Amino acid sequence: MNAIDKIREKKEIVRGVIYARFSSDNQRNESIDAQIRAIKEYANRNNIVIVGEYVDKAKSATTDNRPEFLKMISDSKQEIFDVVLVHKLDRFARNRHDSIGYRMELKRHNVSLVSILEYLDEDRPESIILESLLEAMSEYYSKNLSREVMKGMRETALKGKHTGGAPPLGYDVDPETKTLIINHKEAQIIKTVFKLFIEGKGYKSIAKKLNSNSYKTKTGSEFSHGSIASILKNEKYSGIYIFNKSSSKDVDGKRNGAVHKDKKDIIRIDGAVPAIISKEEFKIVKEKIDSNKRPGQPYKAKQIYLLSGKIFCNECGNNFVGNSHYSGRNKNLHVTYRCNSKSSKRNCSNKEIRREYIETFVLDMLSNYIFNDKLIPKLIKAYSRYKYLKNSELLDKEKNMRKRLHEIKKEIDNLLILASKISGSESLAQKLTDLESEKVILEAKVSKLTTENELNKLSEQDLVYSFNQAKSLLAYGKLPMTKKLIELYIEC
Numbered sequence: 001m002n003a004i005d006k007i008r009e010k011k012e013i014v015r016g017v018i019y020a021r022f023s024s025d026n027q028r029n030e031s032i033d034a035q036i037r038a039i040k041e042y043a044n045r046n047n048i049v050i051v052g053e054y055v056d057k058a059k060s061a062t063t064d065n066r067p068e069f070l071k072m073i074s075d076s077k078q079e080i081f082d083v084v085l086v087h088k089l090d091r092f093a094r095n096r097h098d099s100i101g102y103r104m105e106l107k108r109h110n111v112s113l114v115s116i117l118e119y120l121d122e123d124r125p126e127s128i129i130l131e132s133l134l135e136a137m138s139e140y141y142s143k144n145l146s147r148e149v150m151k152g153m154r155e156t157a158l159k160g161k162h163t164g165g166a167p168p169l170g171y172d173v174d175p176e177t178k179t180l181i182i183n184h185k186e187a188q189i190i191k192t193v194f195k196l197f198i199e200g201k202g203y204k205s206i207a208k209k210l211n212s213n214s215y216k217t218k219t220g221s222e223f224s225h226g227s228i229a230s231i232l233k234n235e236k237y238s239g240i241y242i243f244n245k246s247s248s249k250d251v252d253g254k255r256n257g258a259v260h261k262d263k264k265d266i267i268r269i270d271g272a273v274p275a276i277i278s279k280e281e282f283k284i285v286k287e288k289i290d291s292n293k294r295p296g297q298p299y300k301a302k303q304i305y306l307l308s309g310k311i312f313c314n315e316c317g318n319n320f321v322g323n324s325h326y327s328g329r330n331k332n333l334h335v336t337y338r339c340n341s342k343s344s345k346r347n348c349s350n351k352e353i354r355r356e357y358i359e360t361f362v363l364d365m366l367s368n369y370i371f372n373d374k375l376i377p378k379l380i381k382a383y384s385r386y387k388y389l390k391n392s393e394l395l396d397k398e399k400n401m402r403k404r405l406h407e408i409k410k411e412i413d414n415l416l417i418l419a420s421k422i423s424g425s426e427s428l429a430q431k432l433t434d435l436e437s438e439k440v441i442l443e444a445k446v447s448k449l450t451t452e453n454e455l456n457k458l459s460e461q462d463l464v465y466s467f468n469q470a471k472s473l474l475a476y477g478k479l480p481m482t483k484k485l486i487e488l489y490i491e492c
Contacts, residue, residue: 003114006112013436013437014082015049015081016043016050016051017051017075017084017085018036018040019072019092020035020055032055036053039116043085073105076106076109077109078451079109079110079111081444082110083111083114085114086113088117092113154243158267158269160179160241160272162179162180167180169218170186170187171186171236180274189215193228193232200340203225204225204228205340210223232289233286235268238278240272303324305322307320307358307362308322314350315350320338320340321337323337335355336355337355338350338352366486376467398446401449408438408439412432412436415435419432
């Protein structure tokens, strides 16, 4: 007996959801339509009512970067569907570990997984062997494909051609030669970043300057500390082509961009990319970055500066940075903030500020004006208004669904009364079946919407608790946590 027959023994109507996925690297959009069409035909043949669809489009199925899949796993806890229908098992997961873990999670909530092209009977021990073989073959295919793709990309890289994805800011890809060419408008941004950094500006200060001029990254986002750091460390801008530098993904499918592979595995070709900045400029920047990483003197303890990146000089506009030094015979420690122009040996007459003075002042202001109990009713009102406006469409949708559900139940009741008087009417039986199916679908949708709306609610008690927790952390918490709170509440 298969999973669907088992469910039908307990329930009159089997509720199913569709999960479909395809890789954007080598499949077309039509493949999703083909998967869904085949699953719906299977559902019709087996009298399964489809109550939802979850579709993911991802570059790789080897990681859990599949929001719709994870949403489906989460929704299974509500028990609004009985079976997940997939085209093949490799659409569900591409490695055995993930497949076992997620299938067990579904089973905890009485949900079965069914592949429409691979017949597996849960009651037959032979199906366990077949299932294991299918999953092992899928995992082998995935890893073998990755190896073959990497071989092809290495050959492309050795010719100095772009290996795919978006080119770095400052470059475009020549459609004929597939090599990088300079985008002169974007190249000016790159030159500005290197120039400002050499002049002593910090990452955040450079990002703020670019954003104030409405410059954007290659993806159309604003510049940040990370995007500036990435630009300054990219050797392509000095004319050196680099491939296969980042470390491989770990067991969770994540990659640490800060960890690099062995030099023997990295492809480096000098002159294969048109340079935007000179090698001398890149060398200066690299030395400056490396020097900033060097540890301080042995007698200097590491200091935490809560307001780093938040204070700016009113004379030269540069940002204030943390500074600590010892003076006098007793080697008294002085911890201050001072203008970065002084740190980079440029002229600025603004005086240093003792850390304890400015940080105490800011923390008092936060405590008195932000974490003020009198603000809570106003915040509750503002938040409720915000959520109402944001969710009004969903609330209207839920209201209309409930109204239709009420109408369907009345129609079913009326038809049942009519059926008791008229026997053998095929059209009446079909109408009842259609209404029951529509009722099941609507009940599942209403349940999902209700759950989403409940999760979005915030009570006054919740906000009071959160405020007290934040206020307590601000007063008595560890410094790194206090710094995170400041990052959240102080905008410069």
